[in-house]
Amino acid sequence: MLVGRYRNILLLLLGLLLLGVQAVKDEDSGPPPEKTLPWKFGMEPQVICVETGTTVIFDKTGSHHNVNQLTESEYNTCTGFTDTQGNSDNPVLYQADSPGVFYFACGVGSGFHCSNGGMKAQVTVTECPE
Numbered sequence: 001m002l003v004g005r006y007r008n009i010l011l012l013l014l015g016l017l018l019l020g021v022q023a024v025k026d027e028d029s030g031p032p033p034e035k036t037l038p039w040k041f042g043m044e045p046q047v048i049c050v051e052t053g054t055t056v057i058f059d060k061t062g063s064h065h066n067v068n069q070l071t072e073s074e075y076n077t078c079t080g081f082t083d084t085q086g087n088s089d090n091p092v093l094y095q096a097d098s099p100g101v102f103y104f105a106c107g108v109g110s111g112f113h114c115s116n117g118g119m120k121a122q123v124t125v126t127e128c129p130e
Helices: 002-027 072-077 112-117
Strands: 034-038 046-050 054-059 068-070 092-096 100-105 120-125
Touching (some): 034 046, 054 120, 072 100, 092 100
Parallel strands (some): 046 120
Antiparallel strands (some): 054 092, 100 120
């Protein structure tokens, strides 16, 4: 009977220890997630899903492009650009803090890079399926 009591106490302590480890793990989830997208003429249009809090990185290494945020209609037609000049800013970061669907494209050539170079990305911010 005494052995059974010690076993129960040991199991209780082990359970509490495991709960404490899980709580520490939940608090220390590490750095925020990142998703890097290639950003160069001739790329495939990107359609991605990221978790809320992800930093989306538009990697323009070695190129002279830009990144415009557009409406869905502007994205589909490669129109509505506020910036049509390339630049050397690299990388371009988008902080995905709000759920929704967001649209991005290169405006160089008044949409030529978007429509003919595949330089566009649809970013869905949500709880993504695994």
